[in-house]
Amino acid sequence: MADFPACPQCGLENVYADGALWICPDCGHEWSSVAEAAEGGVVVRDSNGNVLSAGDSVVVIKDLKVKxxxxxxxxxTxxxxxxxxEDDPEHIEGNSDKIKGLVLKTIFLRKA
Incomplete structure (x- = not known):
C-alpha cells in the first residue's frame, strides 16, 4: 500500500490523492505534493492560499500603480x-495584455 502523507493543516492521516492533488476529507484542505517537491519545499501561494505553479493564470484583486x-x-486584469x-515565494513574473515584464506580489493576486 502507498505511503500517504499527513495533512499539513490538521495533521490527520485520512487523506487521498485526486490527480496531482492530495485532499483531506476531515478539514477540506487541498495541496499539491508535485508543486512542493518541484520547488524544493518553497510553495508560492496567492492571496486566498491557493498554490500557484508556473504556467497558471492569476487575476489582480486590487488596482495597482505600475512603476x-x-x-x-x-x-x-x-x-x-x-x-x-526562484527562492522568492512572495513574487511572480508575468505579462498582461498592455504591460510586459511585470513582477507582482502574490498578496495582490488570486488564482484564475
Missing amino acids: GSSIPLKQG VIRNIRLV
Missing part, C-alpha cells in the same frame, strides 16, 4: 502563463 508606466493595472521567481 515606469502611466497605465495602471486594473482590478480583474488576467495575467496568463506566470513564472515563479
